[in-house]
Amino acid sequence: MDGTRARIQLPLLAGLTAGLFAIAIALIFFYAPIDGNQGLSQKIFYFHVPIAITAYACFGWGAWKAFLLLWKRGEDSDLESYVAIHQGVIFGSLTLLTGSIWARISWGVWWVWGDDELVLFLVLFLFYCAYFMLRYSVEPGPSRANMCAVYALFGVVLIPISFFAIRLSRSLMHPEVFTLHGPQMTHSQFLTFCVALLAMLSLFATLYRLELAGKRLDHSLRELRELLAA
């Protein structure tokens, strides 16, 4: 992507994200009904689940860029994969934190080691945290880019396992909201959820472009310094 396109798109994307967030928050607190069983705390669902799906999307995007690096040897793919995984770890942390708070009010505990979905998400999160240990323990260059790409691709296998764990384990703790018969919620709840999910994905796209622009600027500056010192 050239710089001009990024300059035009980023403010638009940021504006779209802000608008979607305003609509999502209005829908969550003024439109979606209060759940009969869980009460107000059910509203955590509208942020917690979209954040978790966004974390999966970030890791998936990072793996796709890693695949492109190995396949087409794209120059920018390594940086793009790294930034997407970095975003994934941030969204993953928020998933774990909001999930813990929701678990405390719903189940009376901060964490349940017996719940497959929780544990598998933690494994996925820790796997991608270790990506940074690998990246910063190797000298920059093509071999580091290849190693990181292979690692990112291995991690992507955990995404469907983590996503479908709730269906495979038939856990009584974690409710199954999305079934083969459609979403188990009212139309207003589903609309609110969709808008919140769009807002979160749009936030990822904005932060991804912002961080990528900063990294590219930093890289160009380093090159300029080296040229100046030569």
Added chain:
Amino acid sequence: MTPSEKYTAAAYLVVFVGLLAYVLIIAAKLQRIQRELGEVVEKLRERESREELTQGRSG
């Protein structure tokens, strides 16, 4: 405030604080890049004026 309200507020606050912290880190990084870019421009100007001075003496 009921416990349900407290925990819901806490969950939304965690997301807000997390994103705010991220934006602040990015802002700090951009400020550093801006400062370093200023230094590079300054060095380039110094080099240019030195070259002009050398050319003036030799010419």
